[in-house]
Amino acid sequence: MVKITLKVLVFLCFLSTSVLAQKKIFESPKMKEVIPVHKTVAILPFQVTIKMKKLPKNTTPEDIVKQEKLEATNIQNSVYTFLLRKSKKYTVTFQDVSKTNALLAKAGITQENMATKTMDEIAKALEVDAVIGGSVVTDRPISEGGAVALAVLGLGFMKSNEAKTIMTIHNGADAELLWRYERTVSGSVGSSTDDLVEIMMRQIARNFPYEK
Secondary structure, eight states: OOOOOHHHHHHHHHHHTOEEOOOEEEEOTTHHHHGGGOOEEEEOOOEEEEOOSSOOTTOOHHHHHHHHHHHHHHHHHHHHHHHHHTGGGBSSEEOOHHHHHHHHHHTTOOTTTGGGSOHHHHHHHHTOSEEEEEEEEESSOGGGOOOOOOOOTTOOOOOOEEEEEEEEEEETTTOOEEEEEEEEEEEOOOSSHHHHHHHHHHHHGGGOTTBO
16 A cells, blocks of 8 residues: 655645646737726636536536536636735735626626627726636536545546636727736646636736736
């Protein structure tokens, strides 16, 4: 039998959350000119896609759609919480997501029809200078729970899941894409939405335009 010491467990946990694909960053030529003017930024529900080769027992495609909608607002809340915790580091304030979602509902903007709206239309409805959005494509429900795979009894280390994450910033005045960050997290991305966002935002933070 293979002995699993605390050091080995910590190493495997670190390994499972640090296998990352190469990041891709786009910055508009206007970004450095426009970003300093921004004062208030809203965070939209993320677009979440769960791609599973085989549905779990007693799970329907409708269940997956419901899970995607739930994860969309879960990620929105987690990103807001992360940014709020470090608000002193940023040059802007972030609109409370409860206000964001209330204003979206008031304007008739839903997760289903958001793609039909331009970012300047959304920013106007939210009364903000810029809008943060994004997407996550994962091969399992994020909050389903994911244990770290351990090399026990010769079974070896197995990848538990993968999530392709994208975050964007659009200028509220003209809907121009100012910044786009893309990265794929492979291995264990944790057991909750907060875990995934923590990993995603730690990487994004190094390149986040609103950092002082």
